[in-house]
Amino acid sequence: MFSSVHQLLSGSYLHQFQTGMLITVELFVLCWVVGMALGIALTVLRAASVTVGTWIVSAFVAYHRSVPTIVQILVWYFGVPQLLPDTWQQFINDHNAQFMFAAIALSLNSAAYISEDLRSGFRTLPHTQQEAARALGLTYLQSMRLVIVPQAIRAAMPALVGQTLSLFKTTSLAMAIGVAEVMYIARQIEGETYATFGCYLIATAIYLVGTSLIAVGGGAIQRNLQHSTQR
Template identity: 35%
Template structure:
């Protein structure tokens, strides 16, 4: 690569930057929406997998197995292109959010389930001896401790969602990657825009990692005081 080629790449990346930055909030919006919606759904699935009801454990286990065992891209195609044949149709934005939410919920449920199971059974027994109900034990004793255990994995899931949002570009959602593709279609210079998009993904992920570490330190201090 000579100096002129490098200059051309940097110039095309710089020219693409305003368009890509304008699309970045869309990427973040998809990731946050999937996380906010997927977290309670994942919690419900985790509780279902811990239920004493066999049929509920089976159904929730099948959901997790199917979502984790199939590519997210295929899930997006099934929801956006497949469901209309059954009379169920979503806009690209809604379809993308649903696919990301279901995918996130399956992975989050395993994180939450493992965190709950990591709490020693003796604490449940102690709570019962104090007269706490099952719901009170879960809310006051189990969940605060499980949250500290699950925090790193939950944060990693959010970072993964930021990158996974690139897949909704296949259903014409104009997020970060799709914006880069549209710039390339106008300029016929792929390297610069793709490089600029990659740098934005990296910077966003790095920022989220900084926030994750700060939260972990705060939770650790709180646990030490308790």
């Protein structure tokens, strides 16, 4: 068993795992950044209490929370391109369509959950915060950007760290459409070598290291926020 792991961690197989790990990190970082930005935008739109905006955000969140993530990825990869002109389809296929559609699906899915986490953070804040910000002459968007959203993020930090961990693990679903991330590489090598346990042991170790780093980093951020609040 351990001899097979040693063989997998040398030569071309090691390079393949390193490439897969890099793609996993790239996909995770991209989806986290886009998901966080969209999540904040959705939360601000819903907080504006505009009926149409509230309906749109509610429908968006309901879809992404009710439909399995793997189905969302497959819909984007196999379904959405059929609605596009042929020239667009050709352009997308020439520019790593698998990674692109996986990133879109995971980003939108993450945005839905992040918006709900931030919404919970909003509820912990007294209504007088926004009233005070508006009384100082700030517009709605300025009060959200400078006063409300930073406090909501701080209040929702434990949930946001949990969502970040979930997103990192969920990137493994991108293998379903051929994105060469860690799990895809593990399956490819397992098919060549039949070293099933060794391949998935290495993949497990990679995810354990990644989630541990995220958990440690998230914990450090939470402690710093608590210290800054107490000062």
